[in-house]
Amino acid sequence: MKEETILIYDGSYKGFLSCVFSTFEQKLNVVGIYTESTTQRNMFAKALSIQTNLEEAKRVALGLKRKVSAIGCRQIFFTFLSELEGIELLLLQYIKLVFKEEKFSRKDFGNPIVLKISQTSKMVSREKHRMEAFVRFQLTKDDIFFASIEPDFNVLPIILKHFESRYADQKWIIYDLKRNFGLFYNLQETSYINLNFKSNEHLNSANTSIYSTSEIDFQKLWQEYFKSTNIKSRKNMKLHLQHVPKRYWKYLTEKSSWQN
Amino acid sequence: MSFERIKEKLNILADAAKYDISCSSSGSKRANKGGLGNSDGVGICHSYTEDGRCVSLLKILLTNYCIFDCAYCVTRKSNDIKRAAFKIEEVVSLTMNFYRRNYIEGLFLSSGIFKSPDHTMERLVQVAKKLRLEENFNGYIHLKSIPGASDELMQEAGLYADRLSVNIEIPTVSGLKLLAPDKKHEDFIKPMEAVKNSIQIYKSEKKLIKSTPKYAPAGQSTQMIVGATGESDRDVMYSAAYYYKKFKMKRVYYSGYIPVANDTRLPALGSPVPLLRENRLYQTDWLLRFYGFDIRELLNNENQNLDLDIDPKLSWALRNRELFPLDINKADKLLIARVPGIGLKSVHKIVEARKYRKLNWDHLRKIGIAYNRAKYFITCDSNSFERRDLSSLQIKGMILQDSTSKFRKDYSTQLSLFN
Numbered sequence: 001m002k003e004e005t006i007l008i009y010d011g012s013y014k015g016f017l018s019c020v021f022s023t024f025e026q027k028l029n030v031v032g033i034y035t036e037s038t039t040q041r042n043m044f045a046k047a048l049s050i051q052t053n054l055e056e057a058k059r060v061a062l063g064l065k066r067k068v069s070a071i072g073c074r075q076i077f078f079t080f081l082s083e084l085e086g087i088e089l090l091l092l093q094y095i096k097l098v099f100k101e102e103k104f105s106r107k108d109f110g111n112p113i114v115l116k117i118s119q120t121s122k123m124v125s126r127e128k129h130r131m132e133a134f135v136r137f138q139l140t141k142d143d144i145f146f147a148s149i150e151p152d153f154n155v156l157p158i159i160l161k162h163f164e165s166r167y168a169d170q171k172w173i174i175y176d177l178k179r180n181f182g183l184f185y186n187l188q189e190t191s192y193i194n195l196n197f198k199s200n201e202h203l204n205s206a207n208t209s210i211y212s213t214s215e216i217d218f219q220k221l222w223q224e225y226f227k228s229t230n231i232k233s234r235k236n237m238k239l240h241l242q243h244v245p246k247r248y249w250k251y252l253t254e255k256s257s258w259q260n
Numbered sequence: 261m262s263f264e265r266i267k268e269k270l271n272i273l274a275d276a277a278k279y280d281i282s283c284s285s286s287g288s289k290r291a292n293k294g295g296l297g298n299s300d301g302v303g304i305c306h307s308y309t310e311d312g313r314c315v316s317l318l319k320i321l322l323t324n325y326c327i328f329d330c331a332y333c334v335t336r337k338s339n340d341i342k343r344a345a346f347k348i349e350e351v352v353s354l355t356m357n358f359y360r361r362n363y364i365e366g367l368f369l370s371s372g373i374f375k376s377p378d379h380t381m382e383r384l385v386q387v388a389k390k391l392r393l394e395e396n397f398n399g400y401i402h403l404k405s406i407p408g409a410s411d412e413l414m415q416e417a418g419l420y421a422d423r424l425s426v427n428i429e430i431p432t433v434s435g436l437k438l439l440a441p442d443k444k445h446e447d448f449i450k451p452m453e454a455v456k457n458s459i460q461i462y463k464s465e466k467k468l469i470k471s472t473p474k475y476a477p478a479g480q481s482t483q484m485i486v487g488a489t490g491e492s493d494r495d496v497m498y499s500a501a502y503y504y505k506k507f508k509m510k511r512v513y514y515s516g517y518i519p520v521a522n523d524t525r526l527p528a529l530g531s532p533v534p535l536l537r538e539n540r541l542y543q544t545d546w547l548l549r550f551y552g553f554d555i556r557e558l559l560n561n562e563n564q565n566l567d568l569d570i571d572p573k574l575s576w577a578l579r580n581r582e583l584f585p586l587d588i589n590k591a592d593k594l595l596i597a598r599v600p601g602i603g604l605k606s607v608h609k610i611v612e613a614r615k616y617r618k619l620n621w622d623h624l625r626k627i628g629i630a631y632n633r634a635k636y637f638i639t640c641d642s643n644s645f646e647r648r649d650l651s652s653l654q655i656k657g658m659i660l661q662d663s664t665s666k667f668r669k670d671y672s673t674q675l676s677l678f679n
Contacts, residue, residue, distance in 0.1 A: 109613035110623045133306045137361045145360060165291075166298050169396075170360060217263040218357050224267050225358075228274035229319060230309035233518055233533055239312025243305070253363070254307055 002029040004045040010052055011035040013080055016088055017057035019050045020095055033088035060095075067098050072106050078121035078128075081154045090116065128155045132162050135174055136253045138205050138219075139212040145172040148203065148251050156183055156192075164190050219253050226254035266354070272344040276324040276335050277370055279520075280427065281483060281513050285316040285365035285400045288422040288478035295396025297359055297366070299422065299478075303400075304365050317368040317402060318358055322346055322383055326372030330440035332429065332488050334520040335372045345374075351387050352395060359399050366400030366422070367391070377408035377447075385413060388420035400478070405455065407447035414454040418462075418476040423510070424455050427483040431499040435489035438525055452507045455480050459508070479510035486541060487534040488517040488526055493566045494559040497544055501555040504548070514541040540566040547573060550604055551597045570656060574600040577637055578652040584637040585645065589618050601633030632662045 005028045009015040016033070023030050031045055039047070064073050079091060094117050098104050108114045130151075137145035145167070156176050160183055163174065167185065175182035175195060184193045201207055206216045249255040286303030305314035323345035324335040334341070355367045369387055373380050384403050391397040403421040405414060417424060426448050430436040433445050455476060462475035482503055486496055500512040516538040519529045544566060547553040551573070558572050559565075567575045577584065577600045586595055588610060597607045609627045613619060618641035625631050636655050639645045650658075 103616075105612075105616060107609075107612035108616040109609045109627055110617045110619055112626075115626060129304070133304045135362045139361070147362070167296070167360070167362075168292050168294060169296050214263075218361065221263065221267055221270060221354070222358060222361070222363050225270055225274050225318070226307065226309065226315065228271050229278045229315060231278055231311045231313070231518065234311035234313075234516075234535065236312035237310060240308055240310050243308040243312065243314070252307065253361075 002027065004029055004031045006030070006032040006034065006039070006045045006047045007050050008034055008036060008039055008047055009050045011037075012052060013077060014054060014057040015050065015052040016080060016091070017060040018053045019088070020060050020092060021053070021056035022048075022050055023092060024099075030089070030092060032086075033092065038085075064095065064098065067104065068106055072098075075106065075117060075121040078124040078158065079117050081158065082120050082124050083154055084120065087120070124153045124155065124158075127151055127153045128158050130248070131155050131159050134248055134252060135159075135163070136251055137172060139215050140210055141208075141212055143171060143212075145170055146202070147172070147174045148177050149174060150178040150247075150250070151176065152247075154179060156181070159183075160190055223254055266350060269344045269346055269350070270320070270354070272342050273321045273324060273346060274319065276372075277319045277321045277368070279334065279515065279518065280319065280368070280370055280404075281313070281515050282368070282402065282425060282481055282511065283314050283316045283319065284402075284423070284478075284481070284511060286478070287510060288400060290398045290400075290422070290474070290477070292398045293396075295398055296356070297397055297399035299365070299398070299400050306363055306365065316365045317400065318355055318364045318366070319368040320346070320351070320354075320370075322351065322369060322371035322380075322387070323374055324372045325374045327375070328373055328440070328442050330429075330443065331521060331523045331525055332439050332485055332517065336521070339521065348383065348387050348390060352390050355391060355399075356395055356397065359397070364399075366402070368402040370404035371406070373406060377406045378410050378413060381406040381409035381413045381417065385417050385420065388417065392420045402478075405451035405480075407443060407451065409451060411450075411454045414451050415458055418455060418458050419473055421476055423478040423480060424451075424476050425481040425483070426451050428499070428503070429483065429485050430489060431484045431486070431491050431496045432489065435491060438489065452480065452482070452503075456507045480507065481509055481511040481513065482507075483513040483515055485515050485517050486538060492564045493537070493541065493544075494564045496541060497548075497555055497559050500545060501548060512545065514538050514545070536568055537566075540568065540572060544572045552594050553598075569660065571600070573598070574633060574656075574659070578656060581652060585639050586637065588624065588638045588640045589614050599634055599637045601630030601635075601637075603629075633659055 007019045007022070007030055009019050019033055022028065032040070034040065061073065064076065076091060076095070079087060090113065094113050097113060106114060106118065109118065131149060135147045135149060137147045140146050156174065159174070163172065163183070164185060171186055173182055173184045173193070180194065182193050182195065183190050202210060205211050205219055244252070244255065284303055285299070286301060288299040289301050290299045292298040303316060305316050307315040309315060321335070324341070325343050325345060326335045326337055329337040351367070351369065358364045359366065369384055371380050371384060384406070388401050388403055391401065401421045402423040402425065403417050405417070405424045405426040407426060414424070428448050430439055436443065436445055458475050459479065462472055466472040484496060484499065496514065503509045503512055516534040517527060518533050519527050519531050522529055544558055547558060548555055558576055566572050577598065586599060588596065593607060593611050596602060596610060597604060606627055606629045610619065610624070613623065613627065620641040621644070624640060636646050636650070
């Protein structure tokens, strides 16, 4: 048995695919894949730093596409975005199955690794859908619709397309405060940006040095609508919370107490 | 725009519109060509109110002035309530501004009937037309078909709306006579028929000429109030099955009657909303549309009402024990779909997974079946399965004992002894 190895990479998806490449090429016995910040000291394993290599990443991606089609690749990418502890190693095991097993199928749900990948990608896909629903734009003075989010998983890369095609005629920013980066659409294209917030000013919609003067009025109308459309005699808080868990309330205009 | 005045109108006209329960924003495809918004077939629920219902569309009435006096309706002529009316531009502006902030998927516009059905329908169409042609809006639009509106107006409505709906409201003709004496059953049917025909015509033209415009691409739906006129579940679901078949409805909605009037013909104010019954009707609706059941299997002369304490699929299975147990590794997909506690997602997973290995209880549980219900009706790759010769009543008792439901207090006085 080859020496146990831990891989350290930069946290990007291409970086992860480079790890996969190295594992196969050097026939490594990988027992953990970490980023610089999440790495755990392991006395018994050798640590190996993997440089992101676009060419290698591309070769792995192409190989995967041949074996599991675009849907399968999407599943692997979504699972990666979950950022769950140890997910890289699980994905590596899964990818080994993909390449090594003659009759591999991503629908072999009796196999615990296959089932786990399918379920994790479903979780991420649910969070993607939630963000497509829960983003709340606020109109700034310079005509940019701005939204803050703190999603459970790193979904910005996979909600980009949805917002780009829907809000094609307005400038917008969706900013992930947890991961400190965002999307900015400038009417032509969408790019990734980093912003430095000095304080929590951007969270106060009544702040007219940032937001358009009518912004707060539209928020009040929306809150009014939200209240009026509720049927009191059918109250069902359990169901309400199931659909809108409390951790999302902060940025929901109709649930947040920032404005009230 | 005066925000205070708009706020007041919104308050009145959203409150009056909320008894229309359809909120679906799915089933339509509209690409965004340089304007605002799109629908890609998947609906999005942007929020949920405290009653647990989804908020997907800005659901309002154009006005709550109405010339009709239907007993079950909150905007009936004789009801002493505040009245208001939106201007067309106000509805357009609200829709655009809410949509731009990602609050909504689109607009659901209904109205009280003022002056005449045609006059009302025309105004609804104007709103949709303005949104589509002047504002370049490609989000979802659901318009109400006003009973009695002309075929020409219905024809135009479908060119701008994604979905059209007429609420039949009262499932039986006799009930309608009792509660809405000014309305005729035919008035509801006529616009449904018109929309169904137009959808067919546009679809077949589209096959020949690609540039044929879309006509109500998300189809039509309707709604029935349950618990207002003493109708049976069989009455309700046979009507529903009829509308699905006859008018190719995308959805029939069931709305547990919420008392809005002191009227001797209706349940008294303050009577509880029949939420559990409503839930069972929806389960039945799903069994019809997705699980391959025929309505006569679930409701018939011997079984005029659904059981409240157990779901309709379990009731059916307990009445048809000769079909079970099924071998999960061999049985036909359609039969597995009939096992209590196995939903369609699990059916699909089971059928795929069993190609690669024989499935045992552990596999099935991980796939996500409701083991407590399903175990009496299936066998799998395991020696442990239900060997006792249990009666249906015994199985029902055991399942109820193992389950918890928020409705429990509503359906059993016996069980509450043990709580």
